[in-house]
Amino acid sequence: MDTDNLDDCGNGLNEHEHDHDHEHEHDHEHEHEHEHGPISVDTHETSIVGAYKLKIPGGKDEAEAILDERMRLVAKEVTELGGIIGHIKAVLTEQGRSVMISITEDESNKRYFDGDSCNADGVAIVFLIKPEQLLDILNKCFGDIVRED
């Protein structure tokens, strides 16, 4: 299976050119006004778009539980502020999972080792709260496990 990322410069999809001016009934507005670190918040028309990059200690099961709990906390905080949740989602990838293969005679044994941490990349797209409020929530919920790439 191919995975082409045509988002790279010069290959078509990310060329910052427009073929024509074409008016729509809905002109989306975008603002990029908040710092871009492991946690960032932008706006897209009426939506508040938070992004987070995390490094969660522990193996996959432990990290999954932590991530699930923290994401639920984000949802709870947004809702308590009167916000509407569009989507809060993340992808978790285990880092450092290893396998040791041992062969004696014709017998092969494999022993798997859990990774020592997992990376998670995610977004929280919400409505009806302020960008600063979402930034505060994301920092509160994820601030201790952010990943500096």
Added chain:
Amino acid sequence: MKLLIMGGFLGSGKTSVLLQLAKYLSAKSPEGDVQVVIIENEIGEVGVDDKVLSGNGSYSVTNMFSGCVCCTMSGELVSGLNKIKREIDPQLVILETTGVAFPHNIRETIQYSMPDLECRVCCVTDAKRWNRLLIPMGNLLPDQLDRADVIIINKVDKVDQAEADQVEQSIRKFNDTAAFFRICANETIDTKVFEAMLG
């Protein structure tokens, strides 16, 4: 080359439907002679859906992040579609829009620049959250349905029959000409839904 635009609000189940559609297309063409390119448009600094799709099937996945093809990236979308047509010319391109995009706007933009490209719009809605979201998202949800060819009411397993009927009635106020289907994307989707989506 034909284009299918998948629209619908955040969390409505677009990616889940798309995963099953891709499997259906793969099964329909075991020799791999139906080429499919999926364009994932996501807002935000990081992409999530593209990672889910990339691990599930024999198709190409292309990413467009940090902007919505509905507006600021419409030029990039047209450039990208021209490039795909020129270099791959697959039978089908599926564009999964952001959950805040207006699919009909995208179709208009594409048809303006590529008038010969057959283009269909499918909008996925969430039966469970429709009533809760309709008022606060009143500027978004109804217009996402505008001129859609197919409307899928997803998550009908999470509401009772009466609520499903009421949700469909509510949706039909905004588009009564589309083909309607009720599904639960966590279960196997009837192939007639895919046939309708593909036209």
